[in-house]
Amino acid sequence: MVVWLPGNPQTSHCSLPLPHPRNYKTSSSTREKERERKMGETVGNRISLSEEIINRAASQAMRAHNSGGRPFILDKPRGLSVAIFAFAGSWLPDDWFTHPPFGETKMDTSTFPSLRSVGNDEVAVVNASFLRRFKAILDQLSLEKEVRKVVADNKQVLFTGHSWGAAMAILATLYFLEKGGPNQNPPRCITFGSPLVGDRIFGHAVRREKWSDRFIHFVMRFDIIPRIMLCPASIEHQQILNYFNPRSEFYGKLIDPHLAFYLKVMRSAASVATHDACNLMGCTNPLLENLRNFVDLSPYRPFGTFIFCTGNGKLVVVKNPDAALQMLFYTAQLSQEEAAEIAQRSLYEHLVYDNELQESLGMQNVVYLDDSLEELPLSSDSGPAIVNTVLNDLGLSTEARLCLRAAGGLENRRLRNQAKIDDNKQKIKEELSKLRGYQEKGETLELGYYDAFKSQEEKADFDANVSRLVLAGIWDEVIEMLRRSELPDEFENREELIELGTLYRRLVEPLDIANYYRNLKNEDTGTYMTRGRPKRYRYAQRWLEHAEKKPSGWRSESCFWAEVEELCSIKTGCNNGPLQDTKKQKIQQLQKRLIEWIQDGCLGKDVVLEGSTFVKWWKTLPSEYRSEPESSMIANLIHG
């Protein structure tokens, strides 16, 4: 291994990495054999990129880092079907942090519409400097032009970058993933020593959109830059950037004899990692909740596929984002004897990616942790030898291994929760079909199921109420799990769920509205839309709007009855001018949308039955509230 430290030759010797012990102990159980076979798979195979391309990307990324003013360099290697866009780096403090402590901002959802949670409706957080600089690159237009050309050539677009350039590569990849058409080969991204870019929701959104595999991050075991965003902006921060900055007077100068910078970054990393570990482990101590008011933690979290380089030629691949965070902290922990050396390595390892990868990719000594996170050996001498060797090489203590297991455990729990919900699908369908029957029966009565339910006269109405509550129980449980991130990230992107949620919402929400207005809750609580609408419908509506890329509020057809009820409750004929004007607008709007919805088939014809609240109310409307041609169309619907 070549160790390279700018301007500081005396520290180039390093005793830490162990020699390369290859351990092919055969194991008796077939499961382990299977795992060993998988372990033997080459990285290139696993991530569907050839080693040649990875190496090429690494050298381009390192080269681009000092490309002098150009935002990126484009490389179209002969014989390879890729075009590599490698982004330049920056060491200017302003390009890393706009404001203390963490320099974050809400994601610009007009440029990156997917980067938010759908049901919970929270926008992802991103480093403000990175976002600002990336938009500046976009504004120069050359990036988009070049990418279009490469796509026209049928080449795979590959964005790459080292250090700060990696952050640009990540945002570029996301930008083109968002823009990508259905038949377009989506871009890929390989980063080397990348700082963390976005928060938990950022990663969640990327996984939900199934883009996670497009991102490969190589991280050297001790490299400080991938951890730097876990630490608030500080003097130490500046020192680290200056150390790397060729234009700084402190370039390559060993920063601090007392390792203050390393301790500072690691301490913050420890806070974040242990905080998340508490959640992974299901900590029930209520103090944890109160601490959120007092402890300001970095919002940034890893996402995508992480490949840790042990420093002695081995590679450890991990996709689980919680596990990746724990690895970022635990692999770089100090051992007291080697503290000074580790602090130095944390700097120079940031600069050796191309050489290290050439070696590691040649050896193909790879361990894929995700397959076995929950069964990781806790002691340093048990379990599959090949796994234990790399865990020992990475210096993972029993504590660290417990955290990794907890990360794996959480993901498995999420999958089990999803399976449990899938088991409920049949039950949901049964109840929905009962309610469908109820709806049809309502039509034959010329009343509509909304009004029938509101009056609660018959046994059928009561049965419908029980069905409504059974379904509410199932869906509320789903929503509660989503709120607590206890379902897989892809959950809200499953077509079947969106479809079922939409069916449910259109059929059952009118019953909730009927129940709300039957019990006159609007009188003391407020309107259904502002105070009464259950989350289960809000979530289901957002799922559909997101899937159809429609703006928020577009799919509110299931709230039709709530609007009717509210309009009914505004007395006509009073002299309040402005109120009448808004009412008039609202009524005309409602009539327009009603026609659209019925034509789309997303609103049942039962709303225009003779006996329904809507028709009765509509007939009393003075002519000035009606507008043509909607009015006669509605009249046709009622009689046709």
Add this chain to the structure above:
Amino acid sequence: MKRRRMNQVPLFSSAGELANMLVTSNLIEAAWAKIPELQRGQSALPSSVQTMVDHPTPKCTIVVFAPSPDSTQDALSQGGDLVPYPKFDFLCTKGCPSVSINRAALTLFTPLYDHLSGLKDELNKREGQLIITGQSLGGSIASLFTLFLLSSMDKESKCRPICITFGSPLIGNFGLQHSHWNSFFLHLVSDKDPLPTLFLPSGRSAPTSSHSQATAYKPFGTYLLCSELGCACFDDPDFIFKFLTVASSEVAGGLQVVVDYGEILRNLKYRAICKGPRLVGERLTDPFSAGIVMELKTIGIDPAKHNIDIGRMEKDARDLTWKTNKASEAKKLNDRKINMVWLEWYRKKAEDVKKDYYDCFRNERFNIEAKIQWHMEDLTTYWEDMVAEAERKPQKEGASFRTGWLQAGTTYRRMVEPLDIAVFYKDGGRDYINSERSQHYKLLEQWYEEAAKPPTSEELDSKKQKVSVLLTEDSCFWAHVEEAILSCKSLTNANSTPELRESSWNNLVKFGEYVMEQIENYAVSPEIFLKDSCFMTWWGEYKVYIASPSNPCSLRFIQFIDFMKTGRYGVYGRSEVP
């Protein structure tokens, strides 16, 4: 090693992670930094306890208490016994009907009471973070002050307190295990510090404290237990007590030793980022026991030597995980709504055949009563749990916990209790209210009465309009009717003694007055006047008997008889009645 059952989720112990998160954040340091500062400035001032209020940032307030060394020694020499302190009775729970506080802490706290009242009001108005701290007895004052502050804080308060104590002795006999308040306390205890264990049976307690009193102490909040090797957080009072007991037998040095928590924190901070041990050995397969054993070792506890039951700790942790599962909570709530829909349906069915709900159930008119009873049982289990939960909380907090669901609880009581009464009297029971009524109904009613305000005339008016759809307010109404029927029987029975007749007569007069009062307040549902209802059956028998009332009667009783005889009840609840 136990094998994990397939259906169980793996369990972890996060005691070490939480502790490391605490020491790597700056919170504890920020609190500690102020204590030596205040102690240094002490000699210049005469008063025995120094209080400092500091604002390191506009959004953060730190309150520090530091008793002078003399007054600390003074207070400690008073002894470790528990003194009843009614001012803190807001902490009472079912398990702790009266609050007692350690004498030493009270000695310092009581003279400050008025001053602290003022400070409390001032802090209550502030927004943002509030750190309250102190070392040894200073920490005890900090804890007492924090409790005092919490007792006067309302839900809307934007002030976020945390109380951090360093090496403080146990305070009192009350627990906070079932209270939200528990999350506001963090106590650092070093295994080298003799003070926290001072009042324990094995500690060097002052001569006045007796053994039985010492064991009455209950730790509350989270304890950050630390040793040279590291630290771990625990909030289980039994375990904390155990740790303190173990520590008290092993700690060396006299009471004069003042432990420097600053130094301890520096060490812990460094340790948190250093590589921990890599254990060797095949036996570590179960993550919970692997974790907890390491954590216990770190704080100097050897499970075998100190008789710690890891299996028990695991079970407790699992129960707690299960209990805090919010998603299943949502499901449960909807299931209870379904139960209620069934009962409403039953009521509707009765209404359709122009019968009252009570009578139908008592006489099993629809043959679905068994099913209804099943729904009642679900509801009762649920509400008994809710009531018990509220009772475990400190009084004051319990009250605000209840407000969220008291309305639903009241509807439940009015809907279900009459049916319980029906079953009771059908089986030949007597005197339901005094002999049979379940505690949870009594509490639900008591809390409702406490929260209810007398209705305004407008509200009474709207009640009048809606009385036909309302439930009878007094959930024991039918028990009164049943008793009246029994009294009526005694009265008409030729074999009754004169005494029995007289008491029965009096009961019936009281009953008549009671019903009239309910009618005047629109508190009974008109369904009681339906033909064949138990009430009307009673009236049928009774009206014959009182054709000519011989005894002098109250005005209200006469009104009642008149109301019934003239048939005015026939229009009760109809809106056209003036």
